[in-house]
Amino acid sequence: MAPSEEYDRHPPVLPAPVDRSNADLPIDLAVRLRLYRLQQEMRLFEERAYDLFLRGLVKGTIHLSIGQEAVAAGFGAAMRPDDWTFATYRSHAHTLARGVPMGPVMAELLKRANGLVAGKGGSMHLTSVDHGVMGSYAVVGAHLCVANGAAWTAQYHGTEQVAVAFFGDGTTNIGAFHEALNFAKVWNLPTVFVCENNLYMGYTSIGQVTAVADPAAGRAEAYGLDPIIIDGNDADAVYTAAADALGRARAGEGPSLIEALTYRHGGHNRADPGTYRPQEEVEAWLERDPIPMYHQRLLRLGVDEGDLSVITAKAAAAADAAAQEAVDGPDPDPASAHTDVWADGGSSWRN
Amino acid sequence: MAPSEEYDRHPPVLPAPVDRSNADLPIDLAVRLRLYRLQQEMRLFEERAYDLFLRGLVKGTIHLSIGQEAVAAGFGAAMRPDDWTFATYRSHAHTLARGVPMGPVMAELLKRANGLVAGKGGSMHLTSVDHGVMGSYAVVGAHLCVANGAAWTAQYHGTEQVAVAFFGDGTTNIGAFHEALNFAKVWNLPTVFVCENNLYMGYTSIGQVTAVADPAAGRAEAYGLDPIIIDGNDADAVYTAAADALGRARAGEGPSLIEALTYRHGGHNRADPGTYRPQEEVEAWLERDPIPMYHQRLLRLGVDEGDLSVITAKAAAAADAAAQEAVDGPDPDPASAHTDVWADGGSSWRN
Amino acid sequence: MAQLTYRDAVAAGIAQEMDNDPRVVLVGEEVGGAGGAFKATVGLLERFGPERVRDTPISEQAILGAAMGAAMTGLRPIAEIMLGDFMAVCWDMVANEIAKARYMTAGQLALPLVIRTANGAGYRFGPHHSQSVENWAMSVPGLKVVAPSTAEDVIGLLAAAVRDPDPVVFFEHKSCYPMEFDVADRGGDIVDRLGAAKVVRPGADVTIAALGLMVHRASEAADHLAAEGIDAEVIDLRSLVPLDTETLLASVAKTSRLFTVEENPRLCGWGAEITSIVAEEAFWDLAGPIVRITTPHVPVGAADSLEDAVLPTAERIAETVRRAQ
Amino acid sequence: MAQLTYRDAVAAGIAQEMDNDPRVVLVGEEVGGAGGAFKATVGLLERFGPERVRDTPISEQAILGAAMGAAMTGLRPIAEIMLGDFMAVCWDMVANEIAKARYMTAGQLALPLVIRTANGAGYRFGPHHSQSVENWAMSVPGLKVVAPSTAEDVIGLLAAAVRDPDPVVFFEHKSCYPMEFDVADRGGDIVDRLGAAKVVRPGADVTIAALGLMVHRASEAADHLAAEGIDAEVIDLRSLVPLDTETLLASVAKTSRLFTVEENPRLCGWGAEITSIVAEEAFWDLAGPIVRITTPHVPVGAADSLEDAVLPTAERIAETVRRAQ
Numbered sequence A, B: 001m002a003p004s005e006e007y008d009r010h011p012p013v014l015p016a017p018v019d020r021s022n023a024d025l026p027i028d029l030a031v032r033l034r035l036y037r038l039q040q041e042m043r044l045f046e047e048r049a050y051d052l053f054l055r056g057l058v059k060g061t062i063h064l065s066i067g068q069e070a071v072a073a074g075f076g077a078a079m080r081p082d083d084w085t086f087a088t089y090r091s092h093a094h095t096l097a098r099g100v101p102m103g104p105v106m107a108e109l110l111k112r113a114n115g116l117v118a119g120k121g122g123s124m125h126l127t128s129v130d131h132g133v134m135g136s137y138a139v140v141g142a143h144l145c146v147a148n149g150a151a152w153t154a155q156y157h158g159t160e161q162v163a164v165a166f167f168g169d170g171t172t173n174i175g176a177f178h179e180a181l182n183f184a185k186v187w188n189l190p191t192v193f194v195c196e197n198n199l200y201m202g203y204t205s206i207g208q209v210t211a212v213a214d215p216a217a218g219r220a221e222a223y224g225l226d227p228i229i230i231d232g233n234d235a236d237a238v239y240t241a242a243a244d245a246l247g248r249a250r251a252g253e254g255p256s257l258i259e260a261l262t263y264r265h266g267g268h269n270r271a272d273p274g275t276y277r278p279q280e281e282v283e284a285w286l287e288r289d290p291i292p293m294y295h296q297r298l299l300r301l302g303v304d305e306g307d308l309s310v311i312t313a314k315a316a317a318a319a320d321a322a323a324q325e326a327v328d329g330p331d332p333d334p335a336s337a338h339t340d341v342w343a344d345g346g347s348s349w350r351n
Numbered sequence C, D: 001m002a003q004l005t006y007r008d009a010v011a012a013g014i015a016q017e018m019d020n021d022p023r024v025v026l027v028g029e030e031v032g033g034a035g036g037a038f039k040a041t042v043g044l045l046e047r048f049g050p051e052r053v054r055d056t057p058i059s060e061q062a063i064l065g066a067a068m069g070a071a072m073t074g075l076r077p078i079a080e081i082m083l084g085d086f087m088a089v090c091w092d093m094v095a096n097e098i099a100k101a102r103y104m105t106a107g108q109l110a111l112p113l114v115i116r117t118a119n120g121a122g123y124r125f126g127p128h129h130s131q132s133v134e135n136w137a138m139s140v141p142g143l144k145v146v147a148p149s150t151a152e153d154v155i156g157l158l159a160a161a162v163r164d165p166d167p168v169v170f171f172e173h174k175s176c177y178p179m180e181f182d183v184a185d186r187g188g189d190i191v192d193r194l195g196a197a198k199v200v201r202p203g204a205d206v207t208i209a210a211l212g213l214m215v216h217r218a219s220e221a222a223d224h225l226a227a228e229g230i231d232a233e234v235i236d237l238r239s240l241v242p243l244d245t246e247t248l249l250a251s252v253a254k255t256s257r258l259f260t261v262e263e264n265p266r267l268c269g270w271g272a273e274i275t276s277i278v279a280e281e282a283f284w285d286l287a288g289p290i291v292r293i294t295t296p297h298v299p300v301g302a303a304d305s306l307e308d309a310v311l312p313t314a315e316r317i318a319e320t321v322r323r324a325q
């Protein structure tokens, strides 16, 4: 095959129809309402973040996950409070999913002193150890290996905690992915690897740079794992798969690799209009927006529209407050550039 | 599974019985005699090298591949003179397989000025560009990526050359392996990846550190490739698989990954007595020594014992001469420590 | 004379070399279809086609391996590592394989290749996307190391790097991408040479050696100092390996004071190397301490105030020189 | 007082810390069943069991990732990277992840871990197994960097590193492994502290700063020089970060001459850093050029004659000091 052909060989991936039967999954209504709330919080948070970006208040870059909320929400609802999350530069949703308050997260997007990591990391390094968010990592791949380390601690102490690593489809092609998966299986670690296949590595269709059709599931057997592909736009499907994988990990049955098929509504980062994506593809996926879909499901399950409106209104108010908290936050004191390199709080390299 | 159990979970892998039917493979007798000669040359060369080691003449380290000759020989006989070899620290056989004279190779094991790379690289970096031996690489994994680059050149110029990378079972767990395989498939490169599964990563049983039973073949499908396992102690089987894979690569059908099951008779390197291996395993594999096995096959095919003796005697004489050439070689001029950093021959970093 | 951004100079330089030599190919993540994460390679895929401008998976080791293997078999690849920070994920390819291959094969393997990368801070990207790592490359024998500060140097030095028979690591400064420069049209290819520093501002009192973005800040500092009667000579080193010690030592012999301005974190930066060369070879020329102006030994924080606090500024440079008088 | 090899001191030091703290675990390729590629961890698997002494696949990124994740969740891992050269295959884990995690989380993540590695030349292993890369670690903010030269320092500094709340890269010199040393029995754990250099030989005329194997060569050179009436003070830096500039500057204040002896290739080695500190902060103490004695800027060749030609020797050190008088 000549290289030139490769560039056309990947037709847009269109979503499967909604699987209505997932409404029958044995999930408590309380959990479902939580899933709804989490997704709305993520969405409204990121919409506010985008507003702030348009107002020129976000320096540097941000990576929105609007459209992908069901994955982070499903895991957030299934994880134990003492489980650990390892995420990427695209981690707003994953951070909120663990119960981190919106204000400090939004403030971090604006790199303010009241931000989650005091403006040191910015949006790509959200971390809240108190909530089990053990870092967001902006060099592709590494954090899959780091998650194994947390899982090792759990195994060593027998605490049944689980480490969950979120990453994108493009990440499955880097060496660290391979090392982490093999290592986790050989050590039988309680690590859950969650690939959010949003069909694009940055500006490039994932099929164009990947040897198999399913970037994660197509590799699972290479690590002695079951291939698992789920509808990443259906919070119930995610929740169920998450609960399964977390349960297996807690039971000492080792790691899992889950591929969640999803889509980001916008571009890769704030600099990207996303024009490389076929319009029909974008539209088809917008029709499968996880939030309206879930909204409809809850209504079908008998939830009152009014109750959902209250949830949404509360989320909106929280997002508004967070935006205000962020905007009002001070810039970091320049002196703090020199703190926190070492455990003693400082950065001195000499005695 | 508790970690402690892992350490016992890998019983010794015993070889399959000789596949006598391989005598029926449609291989020219001339090729078969070449395969025999190559294997004898490799074996006798390395036996001489080991003698020199026992005499204290090999400083540093050497990694023998006694027992694994059929792999290098099978590929050597199948490759075109303008194909490229990329090998590891365990590359004596692969270097000889391409027709590199024994003398400079042996001299390099002794790090003499008349060595293949003038004593600069030593046994781990054998290279002879004139013979298509494009380097031996001593950091595990990298050269799989480098082989792709040569394959790219062939693809770019349409020369139908093929790049062949040899590596061990332990190498399948490092990140570079994964990157190289995926990359080769995506670019449809004429690269043939040859895993010599000698059952051990250094001093560690490969099963103990690998998520799948077949370290290479068990990963092939993760790169859209067919799983291929061959009897790496049968030169005919290797030759046939090599010819197939090389043919596919030349025809523009992309990369292959071949796992050749084999065994090193000795330890990992000169410092290793190999005592971690069960005696029954070693003995079973010694019974499957590729050279006597091939000798028997040739006799069954009607070759005269005397003709084989001549081949062996010539190989022995060449190995003896090489040993002498090495021992007689001068140490590198210390001044040469400063040459060959740059294309201008020197090492100056200032104007 | 044309106006050109540093960003556009990258594509122009690559295009010039691809026009000049069919063996020149470009490889990296998003370099083709997307025109580069920093839009520095826009138009090249359209112009030279997918055989010569090749997008890759996220696999930096595979990218540099491909460049290395291609170079040793006759191509002249330009490989992009999207950000300087990501040199870390393929450091084995750079430091162990590419740098040492010629030496350890006694000259048999030739590696005419260029590794381009977007280096340095200024985009408020935080600790994983803001490092200056040209000192990493300088510390490894077998690598040539170049870092242009202007559009003309981007083209001229890139051409020199592509035509050089040895591997060159080419550090583009991401904060320079939007800058506009005059580029003289000399009617023909723009080709410079490696290993020649440039005195961008002659002066008699002190020598300030800088690189990349810091050249502009050093020049600005020199303007301030001039107003106060301190006549600073600013040297744009342009190439760390080969290093133009001649220009440097001649300048110090004249001014008797040396200041280095670098974005590298404090310890073991290239400033330390320059300082050490002068402290040994020109000690008797010196009339006072050699002073390094560096990023302190901390990661680069994301917030404006944090980034601005650590990168050397024109003010800090001027103030340091002033205090040392 | 016991005789102990540097090699055995490694296992002794690890054992001491594993006895002392159940959170201490050891991870790496061949560290368990095989007792280490250099036999520096023999007996630990038998003594502490496979839960605490864990063999791994060949996957250095996974090894350091495991150490990092374990450290941030409460273990105190010691991770082995078999050779210093292989730091390159996991450099992202070292330089981007481990080094920056605390800073970029505003202090939330604690990383009490140690990365041990066999550094340096002397085994005739050739370019891929003989590098000295302690300068790589020194150049990255967020890493502590230690390199013992004796068995007692191996134990004491390893203990200090394990107990330190920050990540420490611990460079064992492979040529020191077979050396025997007296280790004083003080009845109890041997625990040193990071950031304290040692004056291993007091002297009045010149200061020689060295590290690892080079300390022994510098001491030998000092013996030669003493016979000629040159009284050299030899400083074993022991720790590059934190760096004991106090001891260093006090020595230079006394002797007014500084020589550094390092195995790093010439450019941007730690010698350049030491030199630069002195050239700035103690310039007026100096009575002559600061001279670095380094491996030249070339890879380390395999042959005896090539390795011996490039590593600083006692003779070269003595000759350099002599010539500079």
Ligand SMILES: Cc1ncc(C[n+]2csc(CCOP(=O)(O)OP(=O)(O)O)c2C)c(N)n1
Pocket: A090, A138, A139, A140, A141, A167, A168, A169, A170, A171, A172, A198, A200, A201, A202, A268, C029, C058, C060, C082, C086, C089
């Ligand atoms: C090692 C490395 N290479 C390249 C990049 C630049 N980069 C950042 S995000 C990205 C695309 C990642 O795609 P994917 O894994 O699918 O995640 P997504 O952004 O879609 O969530 C790239 C190439 C990086 N951060 N790290």
Ligand SMILES: Cc1ncc(C[n+]2csc(CCOP(=O)(O)OP(=O)(O)O)c2C)c(N)n1
Pocket: B090, B138, B139, B140, B141, B167, B168, B169, B170, B171, B172, B198, B200, B201, B202, B268, D029, D058, D060, D082, D086, D089
């Ligand atoms: C990146 C890296 N890690 C570790 C080593 C040390 N090492 C050299 S050979 C080896 C074992 C390799 O096993 P395998 O790939 O099976 O090849 P074999 O030696 O059996 O031919 C190891 C761990 C290395 N050279 N490079």
Ligand SMILES: [Mg+2]
Pocket: A168, A169, A170, A196, A197, A198, A199, A200, A201, A202
């Ligand atoms: Mg993606």
Ligand SMILES: [Mg+2]
Pocket: B168, B169, B170, B196, B197, B198, B199, B200, B201, B202
């Ligand atoms: Mg093996």
